[in-house]
């Protein structure tokens with residue numbers, strides 16, 4: 001048999017990525033969520049340059065302008081600051097914290113999960129017990145305890161939220177790794193003399209990436225919500241800097257007279273959280289590895 | 295066998311509608327099956343053996359995901375004739391598992407893991423014969439005994455995972471035989487088993503067939519098994535029949551280059567010539583059913599191909615000894631040494 | 633080390649697994665491999681046959697130290713590797729490689745052919761520059777007759793036979809001295825099986841490989857191997873040069889295994905020795921000779937002690953107390 005003959009065309013099959021995209025596209029809500037996220041990110045990043053107001057500029061003559069009043073599309077607040085620009089600035093902070101906390105918690109959760117799943121035995125038991133223990137505390141309680149002791153800033157909030165939301169990822173990764181652990185291709189790497197680190201990060205991690213992405217997306221949603229929560233309770237981002245949470249806090253007093261002060265940040269939080277959740281659900285279906293197996 | 299065939303399949307075709315276009319899994323398959331006969335269906339993975347048999351059982355997904363063509367006339371016990379492909383789903387359900395049964399390759403996935411095996415067998419008997427639960431269970435015990443399960447009556451209450459692979463396949467056979475079917479379709483029933491257990495199962499099937507006069511369609515890719523049990527052989531390639539005929543002539547004097555290739559691929563145990571010559575492998579792999587070659591489907595792998603082969607598909611033509619061959623060069627090759 | 637010393641030498645190897653346990657479950661021991669000894673000379677191919685569950689894979693994996701043996705010793709190139717740790721094994725790994733049975737499970741689905749075949753180099757020779765690595769990968773692909781056009785494809789784009797070639801290329805890229813092939817053709821169609829067997833024979837000759845070739849198919853083993861060992865419930869019950877074995881099968885189990893294998897030639901009908909029942913549970917093997925429960929030649933004495941592996945003819949050892957049951961040349 002000659003070399004040419006074994007070269008017979010391999011059965012054509014869509015690459016996993018394009019198949020995943022096809023499945024994702026079928027998810028209307030996920031598509032909507034993805035579009036909404038893109039719009040929010042662009043708006044938060046570029047918007048402040050396009051809007052001719054300063055988010056901190058106090059203009060007491062134009063307090064409580066209703067939406068579309070006096071050139072302010074979303075109206076103004078009790079100090080006459082433009083609400084739209086504040087909303088966008090707050091969006092920057094909320095989204096930044098959301099993505100950054102997701103990065104922190106995903107990285108940490110992945111390392112914990114992959115270590116537990118790969119090494120197994122007593123190490124796995126210890127690590128997963130720790131995960132369970134952290135999960136036992138209500139996240140918001142942990143968050144408030146930590147926030148009460150630490151000077152709030154974007155960085156510390158990110159760390160605090162990250163530190164209280166990595167457990168989901170750890171669990172997902174641990175389960176995935178444990179199911180892959182005994183597969184022949186892992187054994188193959190070990191018979192090649194691969195180190196634990198090589199097996200974990202080169203062989204196992206790429207196979208767990210789907211569930212990690214899904215969990216990470218959902219974590220962004222949760223982090224945004226958490227930031228809003230903490231800031232709403234006054235432990236988070238401090239005025240005059242705007243965050244969706246502290247804008248809501250601020251709006252409480254004027255609920256009856258200036259409802260738009262609450263409606264816009266509330267809608268922003270809902271939209272952001274829902275969008276990330278929709279995308280997470282869509283990704284969950286699209287990246288379901290089982291659908292890729294023959 | 296001059297009697298009327300039990301099953302007469304003509305021009306069976308099965309096409310799946312896939313994301314990438316129509317996939318012809320079975321193309322123009324015709325054959326007859328008489329009582330007491332064993333027809334072996336062989337061919338490489340993906341050649342359409344399972345799909346053809348599932349289509350006869352009407353176990354393929356409904357239209358529009360699958361389009362079925364041709365006819366399959368079945369002669370029922372009461373003398374009536376039915377076209378299996380056109381039968382109403384209800385009527386089909388009555389035939390299935392009753393007059394036509396099927397056993398599958400993986401006995402674990404075809405048995406329900408949460409029900410006791412006695413109940414599973416009895417259920418079929420109750421559904422088709424309206425027997426009482428007690429009578430059905432007693433019959434189930436008899437069947438298990440018949441398929442050689444030791445301590446059969448006590449095993450009735452066992453769950454599938456309590457049994458070994460060979461035992462599970464025996465249970466599957468007992469279930470398939472519960473209503474003394476006239477036709478049994480066995481899709482690689484021994485592929486997952488050890489040779490020693492396979493030998494037991496083949497022996498059992500032969501005995502049962504002898505006792506009931508049932509006809510068997512036996513799907514396998516093991517040519518040794520074919521030589522062991524078949525009366526006739528049908529070789530499939532890329533959804534087509536490429537050679538069909540009585541077992542001994544086909545296995546000893548194959549005409550179609552693909553059949554020859556298959557037979558030569560198998561190592562033989564002969565202490566004198568052991569390992570002295572390389573096996574004559576068939577190069578390459580089966581064609582992708584979505585992109586079949588225009589002429590003879592086997593041409594890209596055929597050592598005897600000539601330019602004409604790739605131009606137009608060869609017809610399935612009689613080649614003596616009651617056999618059919620799909621190769622434009624079979625006459626020339628018949629004279630050449632195998 | 634003398635030139636004639638075996639490349640691999642296994643003595644009294646045992647591999648047990650604990651199963652069950654937990655809160656209320658009884659803990660049992662599966663003796664998957666029990667007191668196995670053999671040696672493989674340089675350049676020799678030893679075949680290992682037996683039913684599924686007889687311990688072939690467990691033995692093959694232990695020999696290349698994918699597991700930690702329960703007892704016994706494994707010598708590779710004269711060195712005792714039985715207790716070596718991961719780090720100490722690392723420099724030895726490239727010289728002993730493994731080919732897996734399942735061509736679908738043994739390749740990482742998220743890696744391209746280039747990455748899979750190049751992995752041994754990435755692990756063992758990270759200092760190698762990319763061009764040299766690419767050259768070695770291309771060479772390995774050529775050895776297994778795969779086109780370089782496939783380098784950037786993923787495993788799911790290949791057929792079973794092609795995947796098995798990729799697995800073989802990965803095993804060969806470090807130019808091993810010793811290869812364990814665990815049923816490398818069992819999952820393949822006959823025609824593809826022949827391609828892979830021919831390929832293995834060719835690379836064996838080209839590289840002067842020493843192999844432990846595992847299969848449940850006597851004909852396949854006979855075609856490829858110089859010597860054959862037959863396993864039953866964790867023990868070797870017969871071991872002999874291939875030709876001698878097929879000329880005269882001395883163990884009742886080897887005879888049954890041989891006679892059960894269907895032959896694709898309808899003019900050759902052999903008498904059948906039908907075994908009754910299945911392989912006994914490895915948790916509770918019969919006392920004495922483990923084959924006793926299915927052996928048609930069993931005597932009361934077979935129940936008393938495990939028969940020793942005794943040399944019945946030069947180089948032909950059998951674990952049976954009877955000397956009068958040999959089966960002549962088949963066919």
Ligand SMILES: Nc1ncnc2c1ncn2[C@@H]1O[C@H](COP(=O)(O)OP(=O)(O)OP(=O)(O)O)[C@@H](O)[C@H]1O
Pocket residue numbers: 310312317318319337338339340341342343344345346515583
């Ligand atoms: N549900 C389905 N949808 C689309 N294509 C299918 C489907 N089922 C089978 N096919 C295709 O039909 C062809 C024939 O498959 P089939 O299962 O009959 O092969 P086979 O001869 O039984 O092979 P094997 O020896 O592996 O059992 C293959 O190309 C297969 O991919």
Ligand SMILES: Nc1ncnc2c1ncn2[C@@H]1O[C@H](COP(=O)(O)OP(=O)(O)O)[C@@H](O)[C@H]1O
Pocket residue numbers: 649650651662663664682683684685686687688689690691914
């Ligand atoms: N990791 C394990 N834990 C428990 N039992 C095992 C394990 N690996 C293998 N066994 C058992 O050891 C026996 C031999 O298995 P194996 O070596 O895979 O057989 P073969 O390769 O001959 O089919 C079987 O009974 C199997 O169930």
Ligand code: SF4
Pocket residue numbers: 550551552590591592593594596597598599600603604608620621622623624
């Ligand atoms: S028709 Fe031509 S290509 Fe096809 S099998 Fe015959 S000789 Fe080969």
Ligand code: SF4
Pocket residue numbers: 883884885921922923924925927928929930931934939951952953954
């Ligand atoms: S020792 Fe006894 S039981 Fe075992 S194989 Fe020999 S004759 Fe049979």
Ligand SMILES: [Mg+2]
Pocket residue numbers: 343344345481
């Ligand atoms: Mg099939």
Ligand SMILES: [Mg+2]
Pocket residue numbers: 688689690815
């Ligand atoms: Mg095995």
